[in-house]
Amino acid sequence: MEIEMKNISKSFGAIKALNDVSFSVKGGEICALIGENGAGKSTLMNILGGVLPADKGKILIDGQEVNFQTPADSLNAGIAFIYQELNLINDLPIYENMFIGRELKTKNGTLDLKKMKTKTKEVFEKMGIELDPETMVRNLDTSYKQIVEISRAIMMEASVIIMDEPTTSLTDQEIKRVFTMMETLKSHNVGIVFISHKLGEVIEFCERYTVLRNGERVAEGMVKDVTVDDLARFMVGHDLLSQSIGRNFDQGKEVLRVENISRKNEFNNISFSVKAGEILGVTGLLGDGRTELFEAIFGRRNISEGKIYLNEKQVEVENTTDALKKGIGYLPRNRKENGIIKDMNIFENASIVTWPKFADYGVIDEKKQAKGFEEQVKKLKIKMGAKTDSINSLSGGNQQKIVLAKWLIANPDLLILDNPTQGVDVGAKEDIYDIILKLSKEKIAIVILSSEAKEIIRICDRALIMYHGVIQGEVSGKTMNEHDIMRLATGGQLN
Numbered sequence: 001m002e003i004e005m006k007n008i009s010k011s012f013g014a015i016k017a018l019n020d021v022s023f024s025v026k027g028g029e030i031c032a033l034i035g036e037n038g039a040g041k042s043t044l045m046n047i048l049g050g051v052l053p054a055d056k057g058k059i060l061i062d063g064q065e066v067n068f069q070t071p072a073d074s075l076n077a078g079i080a081f082i083y084q085e086l087n088l089i090n091d092l093p094i095y096e097n098m099f100i101g102r103e104l105k106t107k108n109g110t111l112d113l114k115k116m117k118t119k120t121k122e123v124f125e126k127m128g129i130e131l132d133p134e135t136m137v138r139n140l141d142t143s144y145k146q147i148v149e150i151s152r153a154i155m156m157e158a159s160v161i162i163m164d165e166p167t168t169s170l171t172d173q174e175i176k177r178v179f180t181m182m183e184t185l186k187s188h189n190v191g192i193v194f195i196s197h198k199l200g201e202v203i204e205f206c207e208r209y210t211v212l213r214n215g216e217r218v219a220e221g222m223v224k225d226v227t228v229d230d231l232a233r234f235m236v237g238h239d240l241l242s243q244s245i246g247r248n249f250d251q252g253k254e255v256l257r258v259e260n261i262s263r264k265n266e267f268n269n270i271s272f273s274v275k276a277g278e279i280l281g282v283t284g285l286l287g288d289g290r291t292e293l294f295e296a297i298f299g300r301r302n303i304s305e306g307k308i309y310l311n312e313k314q315v316e317v318e319n320t321t322d323a324l325k326k327g328i329g330y331l332p333r334n335r336k337e338n339g340i341i342k343d344m345n346i347f348e349n350a351s352i353v354t355w356p357k358f359a360d361y362g363v364i365d366e367k368k369q370a371k372g373f374e375e376q377v378k379k380l381k382i383k384m385g386a387k388t389d390s391i392n393s394l395s396g397g398n399q400q401k402i403v404l405a406k407w408l409i410a411n412p413d414l415l416i417l418d419n420p421t422q423g424v425d426v427g428a429k430e431d432i433y434d435i436i437l438k439l440s441k442e443k444i445a446i447v448i449l450s451s452e453a454k455e456i457i458r459i460c461d462r463a464l465i466m467y468h469g470v471i472q473g474e475v476s477g478k479t480m481n482e483h484d485i486m487r488l489a490t491g492g493q494l495n
């Protein structure tokens with residue numbers, strides 16, 4: 001099967017999301033669709049998936065023009081769409097989710113649960129997925145939800161599968177599994193549209209690429225002819241920096257110190273400190289315990305032993321509200337699930353933690369709050385319509401910026417950022433790094449949890465490397481390098 005999208009244009013009010021864009025994919029090929037946040041990738045695929053109508057242009061399947069009015073039309077034509085924002089029902093088990101909208105029935109019209117279970121099991125076995133079909137979806141990690149979505153597309157025997165940032169919230173190991181699946185699909189002559197900000201993945205797994213910038217197609221070609229740097233340059237229109245910023249920062253007073261804190265099976269005997277104005281990185285591989293450690297510092301879980309000091313005073317952080325009161329901010333990972341409140345508009349999402357700050361005698365100074373918000377929108381170059389628009393009207397990366405903006409407005413003493421550039425394009429990454437640097441100049445102590453060694457090296461003054469719940473080592477300054485970090489992260493030592 002070959003799909004061609006020809007001269008597609010689409011506007012949302014005054015925003016021109018797509019302008020005369022053409023794109024194609026055929027069976028057995030993995031095609032990358034890349035571009036900065038807000039470039040129009042999801043919009044283009046929403047049109048192919050029958051979610052949105054195009055203003056102009058046409059879609060051809062094997063040379064025949066088609067007209068998709070609904071997602072079902074697109075699906076019936078053999079196109080499965082795995083959305084950027086996952087689309088599963090938490091209160092149903094996996095196997096029922098696999099058949100939503102196409103439930104199997106017994107002869108007398110009741111749901112054929114047994115058959116749905118068996119079919120799900122078969123697909124899982126075929127793809128080498130170790131998941132129990134009876135597990136409730138709410139108990140799955142984001143990564144496994146992703147895998148369930150992919151399996152669903154496989155089960156529908158789609159000819160083309162669109163994956164909108166499938167690996168953004170996955171660990172390296174899980175990413176490998178997804179790619180193995182993609183290779184298998186490819187060998188079954190399935191075509192894949194792969195949207196990702198991880199350019200390394202694009203180079204490794206895709207054959208062809210198309211680059212969008214500001215709603216226009218600015219480059220396309222064969223992946224074998226380009227490098228990661230080329231792709232990044234096409235996306236943003238200029239060269240990018242990758243070396244360490246390597247700054248000399250003004251060390252301020254100690255903001256956080258932990259002494260010998262532990263929690264059973266999660267982290268053990270952890271001691272370190274962070275100073276005002278410092279950017280401390282914490283990294284490691286899957287199961288290193290860094291998220292658990294910082295969730296404990298933020299009051300999301302208890303510690304069983306040890307002491308925490310904030311601004312040189314010993315504290316007990318009872319819960320997250322208490323943490324906020326004590327001046328600790330926390331940007332959780334998996335923005336899709338933890339960072340955003342879908343029923344609130346953009347401004348409400350950005351303001352949610354700042355009510356106390358702008359409240360004078362219990363009355364919120366809305367003007368002040370709105371001013372703080374407008375400033376951040378400018379600083380972070382957030383691409384949006386009106387601030388009262390739904391948060392869902394923003395592209396994925398811009399949603400991430402809103403979540404970050406909310407902490408910038410709150411101005412805490414200590415800010416913990418778990419995967420701050422998850423799902424963010426290479427250009428916007430630099431914008432976010434700029435903001436983090438500015439914050440540190442305002443004497444906020446910053447902790448960045450990240451699985452990307454490159455990110456740690458680029459932005460952090462110093463980094464702790466964790467391995468199975470302990471701090472395995474520390475690196476700092478201009479000599480930080482990926483090799484040392486990897487060595488510590490896998491349990492080795494530096495000489």
Ligand SMILES: Nc1ncnc2c1ncn2[C@@H]1O[C@H](COP(=O)(O)OP(=O)(O)OP(=O)(O)O)[C@@H](O)[C@H]1O
Binds near residue numbers: 012037043393394
């Ligand atoms: N439903 C909508 N209403 C209004 N504007 C929209 C809507 N959907 C998308 N847009 C706008 O269209 C533009 C393209 O958005 P799109 O979601 O396609 O970007 P993207 O390339 O997928 O970005 P990301 O990498 O951040 O996911 C953006 O400016 C976005 O704000």
Ligand SMILES: [Mg+2]
Binds near residue numbers: 043164395
């Ligand atoms: Mg998108």
